[in-house]
Amino acid sequence: LKIFNLTGAKIGMHMDCNKVKGVDCSTGSLGHGLSLAVGFALAGRVNGIDYMNYVLTGDGELNEGSNWEAAMSAAQFKLSNVVVFADNNKCMIDGRVDDEMKVEPLDKKFEAFGFNVFRVDGHNMKELNNAIEAAIKNHQDGGDKPTAIIMDTFKGAGVDFMQDDYKWHYGSLDDEKLAKAYASLDKYLAERCARVEKEA
Ligand SMILES: Cc1ncc(C[n+]2csc(CCOP(=O)(O)OP(=O)(O)O)c2C)c(N)n1
Structure with missing residues (x-):
């Protein structure tokens, strides 16, 4: 490293x-993960091995048409063991997704492509966990649809001077900025822990 x-x-x-x-x-x-997952899932079927296939895509990445070909295949082949997470942080490498190439409404799109869809706060582990468990149950119960979990997130979450700013797709930190980033993450973590305790 x-x-x-x-x-x-x-x-x-x-x-x-x-x-x-x-x-x-x-x-x-970008744009190959979902196709690979479809291939892995089909290989499992051919080889008689049952496993889940999890794919993480970005909302910007979903600009790539190959994802939508793979989505059609996943539905066509009834690959209920494929779960795609869309990290919907509204930012790309050099702009906001809405300004470059809109992908919303992602939930309706995946639904139209034949997926079971969950839309969650991607920073809320409980919501995410519930969606993942529902996807696994759907597969185990013999469901015939793949699952899409649309995660609404912020890029650079928790670092106040980076959050929701696509210009931080790349970047390096000097000592001063590093200290500020750590302080911001500590504050973010404390707030999250307090929220989790309140929800429990
Ligand atoms: C086929 C392809 N085109 C362009 C790029 C350059 N690129 C790297 S990251 C990125 C933006 C991706 O946006 P998103 O999927 O939303 O990722 P995130 O914002 O979560 O980092 C682009 C266009 C690439 N890696 N591959």
Whole structure:
């Protein structure tokens, strides 16, 4: 990790499956995760092995048409063991998703593509957990639809000077900014813990 992303390092910004053990596919080019999951799910069916397939996509990533081909396939092949999480943080690499290429309404889109859909606060672990458990139950009960979990989130959540600002897609921190980021995360964590206790 100390030479992360430097020339010659095994771990770069985009993972290379020929260099890093445990990484099954090289990624970095957006829009392939859902297709891979459909392939993994079909392979499980052919090999008679039952497992869930979880995919994380970004809302910006959903601009890629390949996702929607994969979504059609997941529904067509009744892959109830495929669960796609859409990290709907409304930001991309160099702009807001609404300004670059709108993807909303994501819940209605996935529903129209034949998915069971849950829309949750992506920063609320309880809501997320309930949606995941419902997806697993649907599969175990013989449901025939894949699941989409639309997570409403903020990019850079918890770091006040980064939150919801696409310009922090990239960036590095000097010591002063690092200290500010830690302080902000501590405050965020305390607020979250208080909320969880209140909800319990
Ligand atoms: C096919 C492809 N096109 C463009 C890029 C460049 N790119 C890297 S990240 C990114 C934005 C992705 O936005 P989103 O999926 O919303 O990710 P997040 O905001 O959660 O980081 C883009 C366009 C890429 N990696 N692959």
